Amino acid sequence: xxxxxxxxxxxxxxxxxxxxxxxxxxxxxxxxxxxxxxxxxxxxxxxxxxxxxxxxxxxxxxxxxxxxxxxxxxxxxxxxxxxxxxxxxxxxxxxxxxxxxxxxxxxxxxxxxxxx
Amino acid sequence: xxxxxxxxxxxxxxxxxxxxxxxxxxxxxxxxxxxxxxxxxxxxxxxxxxxxxxxxxxxxxxxxxxxxxxxxxxxxxxxxxxxxxxxxxxxxxxxxxxxxxxxxxxxxxxx
Numbered sequence: 001x002x003x004x005x006x007x008x009x010x011x012x013x014x015x016x017x018x019x020x021x022x023x024x025x026x027x028x029x030x031x032x033x034x035x036x037x038x039x040x041x042x043x044x045x046x047x048x049x050x051x052x053x054x055x056x057x058x059x060x061x062x063x064x065x066x067x068x069x070x071x072x073x074x075x076x077x078x079x080x081x082x083x084x085x086x087x088x089x090x091x092x093x094x095x096x097x098x099x100x101x102x103x104x105x106x107x108x109x110x111x112x113x114x115x116x
Numbered sequence: 117x118x119x120x121x122x123x124x125x126x127x128x129x130x131x132x133x134x135x136x137x138x139x140x141x142x143x144x145x146x147x148x149x150x151x152x153x154x155x156x157x158x159x160x161x162x163x164x165x166x167x168x169x170x171x172x173x174x175x176x177x178x179x180x181x182x183x184x185x186x187x188x189x190x191x192x193x194x195x196x197x198x199x200x201x202x203x204x205x206x207x208x209x210x211x212x213x214x215x216x217x218x219x220x221x222x223x224x225x226x227x
Contacts, residue, residue, distance in 0.1 A: 032214050043120075043207055043218035044159075051214075089159070093214045102147050102214050103172065108158045 002027045006090045006107035013114050019077040021110050023064075023090035026071065031092040033057075033066055033073040034104065038087040047075075047088070080114045087111050120219035122208050128225045134196040137222045140189055141210030149216060150183055150193050151207040159207075165191065198226045 006023040013019060025033065032051040036044040048057030053068035062077045073090060090107040121140040129135055141148050149164040163173040168185045176183070180199070185191040195202055203226050209216040 034215070036218075043220050044209075044216075045218065046215055049215065102211050102216070103149075103161065103164060104214075104216060106159050 002031065002092060002094055002105045004090050004092055004105055004107040006088075006110055008108055008110060010111040010113060013080055013112070015082055015114055015116050016079045017114075019075070019080045019084075019112070021075040021088055021090075021112070023073045023075065023107060024071050025073065025090075025092050027092055031094070033064070034091040034093070035062070035064055035073070035075050036089040036091060036106075038089065038109070040086070044089060080112070082114045082116050085112055085114045120208055120210055120217055122206075122219035122222050124222060125220065126223045126225075128227065129198055130227050131199055132197045133226075134194065135198045135202075135224060135226075137193040137206050137208075137224070139191045139193070139208030139219060141191070141208070142217055143189070145210035145212045145217070146188070147211045147216075148185060148191050149209040149211075150191070151209065151218075152204045153207060153221070154204045162193070198224075200226045202226050 003026045034049045035047040037047045038044045048059040050057040050066035053066050056065045064073050064075045087109045089109045091104045094103040123138045146167050150162040151159055152162055153159045162175045163183045164171055165185045181195055183193045205221045205223050207218050207221045209218045
């Protein structure tokens with residue numbers, strides 16, 4: 001079945017450092033890919049998404065490119081801030097032809113801590 | 117829009133008691149999902165509904181768990197009887213396409 005593998009961390013960075021969180025996936029079809037972020041004590045919220053190969057999703061300085069050839073969707077940010085400290089989840093949609101199914105498959109999450 | 121609303125936000129109960137968690141999805145969303153999050157197991161999908169009909173309940177841990185969606189604006193997740201290993205944060209999410217919108221969660225502690 002479909003699966004998502006992401007680096008588990010934790011990742012600790014200093015403010016203004018470059019961030020990469022790796023995510024690779026396995027899917028039988030052509031999924032959409034997502035990054036969700038969970039701040040302490042809150043629910044998950046969508047950070048960015050990409051729906052087809054070579055699409056780049058971006059939001060709040062974060063970017064990720066849908067790479068079909070490497071089945072990857074790595075999250076990057078050029079300069080992290082203390083306020084970016086959170087858990088980041090990579091996910092894919094579970095669609096099949098002839099119908100729609102909006103179940104998401106999530107990775108295990110990566111805890112990011114940014115120190116001042 | 118108020119977003120997905122969950123209640124209660126925190127629940128502390130004793131083993132053996134019945135627990136009912138509630139969720140109001142975003143208006144117009146016809147998919148509703150229940151998740152459980154723990155440190156050990158991460159985020160697990162328990163059950164999801166489409167147009168108030170349960171589509172996949174394969175993630176429900178055991179018969180002690182049940183979920184209903186009597187109408188488009190309300191769903192419940194019930195645990196009866198509760199056990200300490202049910203302690204977790206339970207999230208409800210809704211969608212009308214691929215992007216799911218999560219509620220703030222209910223933090224459940226079973227003593």
